[in-house]
């Protein structure tokens with residue numbers, strides 16, 4: 001099927017970034033009901049000085065954003081880090097770190113094991129920006145958005161995070177690095193760091209557990225796509241199978257029509273169809289933009305309902 005070769009996989013994180021700029025993202029977290037002001041207690045974002053380049057000789061740091069909830073923490077307890085992956089992490093805060101809709105897995109574990117909960121934001125997303133991210137971001141600037149750099153961020157953070165550094169009153173921490181490891185009960189050598197994440201963040205967790213077992217003690221890798229595959233139609237077939245028969249027959253018929261028109265129709269028919277498809281997703285689109293869009297991006301609109309379907313059932 002045309003367009004369905006786009007696989008949900010961590011290997012394509014850069015593609016996800018680029019698409020997030022151009023088309024509305026369908027990550028379900030972005031559709032959470034807005035939290036009304038005053039309904040959760042303030043939890044100020046914290047910023048960690050992160051090296052831009054962990055492996056090369058480019059210098060400089062950027063502010064990597066994260067949040068902490070130590071409500072349930074007791075000395076000796078572990079760290080539960082929820083990775084928000086390829087999105088602005090801020091809208092997740094009430095749900096994952098504050099139990100706005102009841103216990104999240106992260107807070108449930110923190111409560112049970114008297115741990116600290118951390119919400120982590122991925123470099124190049126939200127406010128964790130080494131450079132402004134928009135249509136003008138250059139290849140020079142994108143080069144530091146790699147799987148390895150973004151994994152090493154968390155290793156680097158875990159080795160330096162203290163509850164003191166996370167608290168506003170923690171001004172005078174002058175101990176040396178080696179002292180800090182010995183005296184910091186939250187250093188990975190002293191207490192387990194447990195990673196939680198789904199989809200790309202699940203993939204990240206699985207990779208990190210293998211890559212840095214000395215830092216990451218355990219991972220809850222939910223729906224982690226650890227095996228890259230070009231044609232991943234089976235992902236949508238599962239949703240199609242669970243639709244009512246009539247509805248899935250309609251969906252298959254529409255897909256055949258789109259495939260046929262794009263492959264065998266006249267240029268005008270193809271453009272007209274692309275326009276209709278893309279307009280279903282985005283109101284303001286012009287016919288000229290539709291004509292310029294690739295077959296894959298236009299046919300990709302057919303995936304939208306099924307992308308939602310994965311989280312609605």
Ligand SMILES: *[C@@H]1O[C@H](CO)[C@@H](O)[C@H](O)[C@H]1NC(C)=O
Pocket residue numbers: 056057058
């Ligand atoms: C690191 O520095 C060397 C020597 O100055 C230079 O040749 C090389 O290109 C640099 N590497 C990176 C990744 O910037």
Ligand SMILES: *[C@@H]1O[C@H](CO)[C@@H](O)[C@H](O)[C@H]1NC(C)=O
Pocket residue numbers: 040041042043068069070071097098099100107
């Ligand atoms: C921490 O979590 C508890 C339990 O969900 C919640 O009541 C509290 O508001 C949270 N605190 C902060 C600062 O996020």
Ligand SMILES: *[C@@H]1O[C@H](CO)[C@@H](O)[C@H](O)[C@H]1NC(C)=O
Pocket residue numbers: 134135136
């Ligand atoms: C990108 O660069 C162009 C040309 O300099 C400028 O007009 C535009 O505002 C820039 N876009 C953003 C988002 O900064």
Ligand SMILES: *[C@@H]1O[C@H](CO)[C@@H](O)[C@H](O)[C@H]1NC(C)=O
Pocket residue numbers: 246247249250253
């Ligand atoms: C599904 O049902 C609707 C209304 O009941 C009907 O119009 C449509 O043709 C059916 N689709 C297929 C593919 O049978």
Ligand SMILES: *[C@@H]1O[C@H](CO)[C@@H](O)[C@H](O)[C@H]1NC(C)=O
Pocket residue numbers: 259260261263264
């Ligand atoms: C395009 O037309 C050819 C010849 O009729 C047909 O074999 C092929 O399946 C069509 N392609 C699509 C995608 O429908």
Ligand SMILES: *[C@@H]1O[C@H](CO)[C@@H](O)[C@H](O)[C@H]1NC(C)=O
Pocket residue numbers: 288289292
């Ligand atoms: C469509 O593509 C043509 C040729 O590449 C280009 O001149 C034009 O600006 C594009 N239009 C839009 C709306 O992107």
